[in-house]
Amino acid sequence: MELxxxxxxxxxxxxxxxxxxxxxxxxxxxxxxxxxIGWATWDGPARLTDPIPFISNTYQYMTNQKDFxxxxxxxxxxxxxxxxxxxxxxxxxxxxxxNMQTIFGSNRKIGNEDLFLRTVMPKLYSMPKHELDRxxxxxxxxxxxxxxxxxxxxxxxxxxxxxxxNEYMSRSRFLNCLxxxxxxxxxxxxxxxxxxGASHTVSLTELCRNEMIECAIKTFVGDRIFELNxxxxxxxxxxxxxxxxxxxxxxxxxxxxPTNVRDQWNQMIRVYLDTGLERFDWNGQDADADWxxxxxxxxxxELVKWLRESDFSTETVAGFLGTFLWAQNSNSIPVAIWxxxxxxxxxxxxxxxxxxxxxxxxxxxxxGERTIDVGKLITAPLLQAVFSxxxxxxxxxxxxxxxxxxxxxxxxxxxxxxxxxxxxxVAHYDDLWAVDGHPANEFWPGxxxxxxxxxxxxxxxxxxxxxxxxxxxxxxxPFGGGxxxxxxxxxxxxxMLATLGLIISKFDLESAEWTNLDDxxxxxxxxxxxxxxxxxxxxxxxxxxxxxxxxxx
Numbered sequence: 004m005e006l007x008x009x010x011x012x013x014x015x016x017x018x019x020x021x022x023x024x025x026x027x028x029x030x031x032x033x034x035x036x037x038x039x040i041g042w043a044t045w046d047g048p049a050r051l052t053d054p055i056p057f058i059s060n061t062y063q064y065m066t067n068q069k070d071f072x073x074x075x076x077x078x079x080x081x082x083x084x085x086x087x088x089x090x091x092x093x094x095x096x097x098x099x100x101x102n103m104q105t106i107f108g109s110n111r112k113i114g115n116e117d118l119f120l121r122t123v124m125p126k127l128y129s130m131p132k133h134e135l136d137r138x139x140x141x142x143x144x145x146x147x148x149x150x151x152x153x154x155x156x157x158x159x160x161x162x163x164x165x166x167x168x169n170e171y172m173s174r175s176r177f178l179n180c181l182x183x184x185x186x187x188x189x190x191x192x193x194x195x196x197x198x199x200g201a202s203h204t205v206s207l208t209e210l211c212r213n214e215m216i217e218c219a220i221k222t223f224v225g226d227r228i229f230e231l232n233x234x235x236x237x238x239x240x241x242x243x244x245x246x247x248x249x250x251x252x253x254x255x256x257x258x259x260x261p262t263n264v265r266d267q268w269n270q271m272i273r274v275y276l277d278t279g280l281e282r283f284d285w286n287g288q289d290a291d292a293d294w295x296x297x298x299x300x301x302x303x304x305e306l307v308k309w310l311r312e313s314d315f316s317t318e319t320v321a322g323f324l325g326t327f328l329w330a331q332n333s334n335s336i337p338v339a340i341w342x343x344x345x346x347x348x349x350x351x352x353x354x355x356x357x358x359x360x361x362x363x364x365x366x367x368x369x370x371g372e373r374t375i376d377v378g379k380l381i382t383a384p385l386l387q388a389v390f391s392x393x394x395x396x397x398x399x400x401x402x403x404x405x406x407x408x409x410x411x412x413x414x415x416x417x418x419x420x421x422x423x424x425x426x427x428x429v430a431h432y433d434d435l436w437a438v439d440g441h442p443a444n445e446f447w448p449g450x451x452x453x454x455x456x457x458x459x460x461x462x463x464x465x466x467x468x469x470x471x472x473x474x475x476x477x478x479x480x481p482f483g484g485g486x487x488x489x490x491x492x493x494x495x496x497x498x499m500l501a502t503l504g505l506i507i508s509k510f511d512l513e514s515a516e517w518t519n520l521d522d523x524x525x526x527x528x529x530x531x532x533x534x535x536x537x538x539x540x541x542x543x544x545x546x547x548x549x550x551x552x553x554x555x556x
Contacts, residue, residue: 047415048095051078051087060087068538072399076429084413094422095412098430102412103477106423107485111150112408113423115487116161126250128322129269134315145486163309168490171302180293181222181300182377182497189218190505197554202513207347207548208520211339212240215502219332222498224275224324225299231278232271242268242325243333247539269318272325276307276317303327331491334398337536337543339502342393344530344548345446346507347515352389352448353507359383360504373556375508380500384470388448390499391472394481395436396446399428399537402483428537430478510552517546 051074053060063071075096078085083099097106106113120139124130138160143149145165171177192214197203217236220228229235241264249261279297285308289295298304303324310320346353363379366372380386402425409418417423436443438450453471456464472479482489489495517526530544 048084048086048413049078049082051075051085051096053087057088057091061090064089068399069534072426072428072537075426076432079426079429084415089422092422094424095417097412097423097425098477099413100477103425103480103484105410105412106402106404106425107480107488109410110144110146110486112406112410113404113485114144114407115404116144117407118403118405122250123326127246127265127326128319129265130319130322131316134319158313160313164306165486165490167302167305167309171300171305172490173493177293177301178493178497179378181494182501184294184300185218185222185494185498186375186377186501186505188221189215189502192218193505193509193554197510199554199556202551202553205550205552206518206523207340207343207550208543209547211336211343212236215339216332216336219335219498220328221299223300223328223331224303225296227279227296228271228275231274235271238268238271239329239332242329246329269321269325272321272328273317276321276324279307280311331494334541335495335498337541338393338397339499340543340548341397342389342499342503343506343550344515344544345389345393346503347512347548347550347552350512353512356383356385356389356503357507359386360508363504364508375501375504377497377501377504380504381497382470383500384452384468385448386500386503387470388451389503390496391451391470391479392446392448395431395479396444397532397542398431398481398540399532399542400540401426401538402480425480426538427480430480433478435475435478509554509556511555513551513553515548515550518549520545520547523547523549 051060060071063074075085079096079098083097083102085096087094087096097103116138120135124135124138125132137157140155140157141160142152142155143159143162145161147162149159149162172181196214213236216239217229220235220239232238245261245264248258249265252258252261255262283297283304284290289297291301293301295304298307306323306327307320310323311317346356360375360380360383363376363383365374365376367374404423406417406419406421406423409416411417432443434443436450438447441447441450451470451472453469454466455469457467458464476484482492482495517529518524519526526546528546530546530548532542533545534542536542
C-alpha cells in the first residue's frame with residue numbers, strides 16, 4: 004500500500020499551533036544533533052544544497068513542500084540520484100527508468116514495512132506493542148514467495164494483508180461488483196436530489212466531499228455505518244485533517260487533539276464493527292458473498308475475518324478498517340473535483356466526452372430504464388485521457404521506501420536504513436510530457452490520445468482514437484508502484500469514470516464559474532493546486548467550481 008506516502012508530508016495540514024511547536028522542537032533537536040554527529044562530508048551522488056546542514060532542507064521539507072519540490076526539480080534536471088538529509092537521516096531522491104525499476108522492483112531489498120511499524124500502525128491503527136511485535140517478527144515480506152526470515156515460522160501477516168486487498172479489489176469478479184454497486188448508489192443519489200427538467204446550482208466541491216464520498220463508503224461497508232453514525236461524513240473529513248500531526252507530530256501528552264479525533268473516528272468504526280459481528284452468520288449463505296448488507300464488500304469482511312481469526316484486538320480491527328476507508332477515498336475526491344471542473348469549463352470537451360458516454364448507454368426496451376455500462380466507460384479513450392491527465396497534474400506525493408539490504412543506483416551503493424523518495428510531482432511535470440503548443444504544466448488530454456486507421460466491413464477506412472500513456476512508467480506513477488502499489492487503483496478508476504459518465508449524461512450544462520471557497524463569491528482567477536497539499540497526496544483546487552445544470556434523465 005502507498006498509504007504512508009500521503010502521510011509523510013502532511014505537516015502543512017496541522018493547526019498553526021502544531022506547526023509552531025513542532026518547528027521549534029525540530030530546530031532544537033537538529034541543532035543538537037549537528038554538534039553530535041559533526042558536519043557531514045558530502046560525497047557520491049549530487050546533493051541538494053543545505054545552507055544550514057541538517058536544518059535548512061528539513062525545515063523547508065516540513066513546512067513548504069511547494070518550494071522544496073521546485074528546488075528538487077531543478078536539482079534533478081541533470082541528475083537521477085540526489086542526496087539530502089532529513090534531520091540526521093540520509094534520503095536519496097530517485098528518478099530515471101533504471102532507478103525507478105530498482106525502487107519498484109526490488110521488494111526484497113527495498114520496502115516500507117518498518118516505516119509502517121514505526122508510524123502508521125501504532126498511530127492510525129492504535130495497535131498495542133504486543134501486536135506490533137507480531138508484525139515486526141514477520142520478515143517474510145508481502146510477496147507470494149517469502150523472503151529469508153532467519154527461521155521465522157509464524158503466520159505471514161504482511162503477505163496475507165497484501166493478498167486480501169489485492170484479491171478482493173483487483174480480481175475482475177470483485178472489482179465489477181464494487182463498480183456496479185457504486186454506480187447504482189451514485190445514480191440513485193443524483194436521481195433523488197435533482198428533479199428531471201429542473202435547473203440547479205451545484206458546488207462541485209460539496210458534491211464530491213458529500214454525495215460522492217458517501218456513495219463510495221456505502222459501496223465498501225454498506226448503509227449501516229451512516230445509520231449508526233449520522234455525522235460519519237463530517238467525522239471523515241475531521242479525521243483527514245489530523246492525519247499528519249497524528250502520525251508524525253508531537254506525542255499525545257503535548258498535543259492531544261489528533262489522538263482524540265482518531266479515537267472518535269475509530270469509535271464510530273467500532274460501533275459499526277460490534278453490531279456487525281453480532282448480526283453476521285459466518286457459517287451462513289453470505290459468508291462467501293461478493294457483497295452483503297452487514298459488512299458490505301467482501302474485501303472489508305475478509306479483512307475483519309482474518310484479523311479476528313489471527314487474535315488481533317477489536318480496537319486494532321477497527322483501526323485497520325477505518326484507515327482502509329480513509330485511504331481509499333482521500334485522493335479520489337480532490338481528483339474528481341478537478342476532472343469535473345475541466346469538463347464543465349470546456350463545452351467542446353464536455354460534448355466530445357458525452358459522445359463516448361452515449362456509446363456506453365443502453366435502454367431497457369420493456370421498462371425504458373436507461374443505464375450506462377461502466378465496463379464500456381473504462382475503455383473510452385478520451386474519458387481515460389481526462390482521468391489520466393487529471394492524475395498527472397494533481398497527484399503529488401513522494402513515494403517513500405527504506406533500503407533493507409544494500410542496493411546499487413547510478414554506480415553508488417546505498418546501504419541499509421537509508422530512505423528513498425521518488426517525487427511524483429517532479430516526474431509528472433517533466434518536459435518529457437510537453438508537446439508542441441501544450442507545455443507539461445497544461446491540462447491537455449490529447450497528449451494521451453493516439454489515432455489509428457480501422458477498416459470496416461465495407462472496406463471504408465476511418466481514423467479511430469486510442470488511449471495511450473506512451474510507455475512512461477518512470478514518469479507516471481500516480482498510484483505508486485511495485486508490490487506496494489495502491490490496491491484500490493482499479494476501483495478508483497471505475498469510480499471516477501462512473502461519476503463523470505453519470506453527470507455528463509444526466510445533466511445539460513448551463514453555466515460554470517470559479518468561486519472563492521470562503522464566501523462563495525466570484526473568483527478573480529481560475530482555481531489552481533492548493534499547495535498546502537503538495538507532496539502529501541492529491542492537491543484540490545484552491546477555489547470552488549459552481550455549476551448551473553439541468554437534469555435531462
